Amino acid sequence: MLFQSARVYLRKMTEEDVDVYHTWRNDAEVMRTTSPSMDVFTVEGTREFVSQVILGSTTSKSYIIVDKQTQTPIGITSLIQIDLKNRNAECIIDIGAKEFWGKGYGNEALRLLLDYAFLEMNLHRVSLRVFSFNEKAIKLYEKIGFKHEGISRQLLFREGKWHDLVHMGILQNEYVS
Numbered sequence: 001m002l003f004q005s006a007r008v009y010l011r012k013m014t015e016e017d018v019d020v021y022h023t024w025r026n027d028a029e030v031m032r033t034t035s036p037s038m039d040v041f042t043v044e045g046t047r048e049f050v051s052q053v054i055l056g057s058t059t060s061k062s063y064i065i066v067d068k069q070t071q072t073p074i075g076i077t078s079l080i081q082i083d084l085k086n087r088n089a090e091c092i093i094d095i096g097a098k099e100f101w102g103k104g105y106g107n108e109a110l111r112l113l114l115d116y117a118f119l120e121m122n123l124h125r126v127s128l129r130v131f132s133f134n135e136k137a138i139k140l141y142e143k144i145g146f147k148h149e150g151i152s153r154q155l156l157f158r159e160g161k162w163h164d165l166v167h168m169g170i171l172q173n174e175y176v177s
Contacts, residue, residue, distance in 0.1 A: 003063075003112040003113075003115065003116055004068065004112070005108040005109075005111065005112055006108065007067065007069065007104075007105065007108060008065050008066060008067060008068060008074070008108050008109050008112070009065075009066050009068055009112075010063035010064070010065060010077065010109065010112050010113065011063060011064055011066060012061075012062075012063060012064075013050070013054055013055065013062040013063060013064050014055075015050065015051065015055070017050070017064050017073065018043070018046055018047050018050050019043075020064075020073050020096070021046060021076060021096070022041065022043050022046040022047075023096070024075070024076070024094060024096025024097075025041055025046055026040055026041055027096070027098075029098065030094065030095075030096050030098065032158075033131060033133075033134040033137065034092070034094050034131075034134075036155075038158075054078070057080075059080070059081055059082045059083070060079060060080040060081070060082060061078060061079045061082070062076060062077070063076065063077050063078065063113070064076055065077055065093075065095070065105065065109040067100065067105070072097065073096075073097070074095055074096065074097040074100045074105060075093065075094050075095035075096045075100070075105070075106070075109065076092075076093070076094050077091065077092065077093040077094075077109050077110060077112075077113045078091065078092050078093075078113075079091055079113065079116075079117055079121075079126070080092060082121075082123075084121075086124070087122065087123045087124035087125065088123060088124055088125040088126065088127070089117060089121075089123055089125075089126055089127075090126070090127050090128060090129070091113055091114070091117070091126050091127070092128065093109060093110050093113070095109075102136070106140060107140055107143070107144070110140070110144060111144065114126060114144070114170070114175055118172045118175050122172075123172060124171060124172050125169055125171050125172070126169065126170055127149070127168065127169040127170075128141065128146065128167075128168050128169070129165055129166070129167055129168075130165070130166050130168065131156055131158075131163050131164075131165060131166070132151070132163050132164040132165070132166050133158075133163050138166060138168075141168050144170070144175075145170050145174050145175055145176065146168040146169060146170045147168060147169060147170065147174070148166065148167075148168055149167045149169045150166075150167040151164045151165065151166055151167065152164065152165040152167070
């Protein structure tokens, strides 16, 4: 276990996580709030994505979020586009196991990732992007300390309407774990 809180721990993603990640990646309800494309992926396509993009990248670190009580993988969180020279990165989080939604697991996992980013990696800034209709996520990010930095207007067409993409960021000196 790399990082742990009261109910979850983060562990490095491995090739063995392809099947569970593939299930989340192809669940429209899970991807509705995070995926711009809503594409359907083959297992081989997911395996290739995990191998090349997630595990093969030198500028990202991805972790499976595991429920400590049941040892069940419940989601993924990552630092991507890591720029060590300028000490910044972007973060993503998906809780793929829907029975864990709305119970604070995302909050715990994201704080663990930010602890790592700011306290271990000594990053100066972490950013994220979120669809404007994902109000629960925006409230969580605000609660953690992320600030609104901008909007890409009407970037996403989903369910018959245009939606904005909200850009948020948090600085090392603004973050309190």
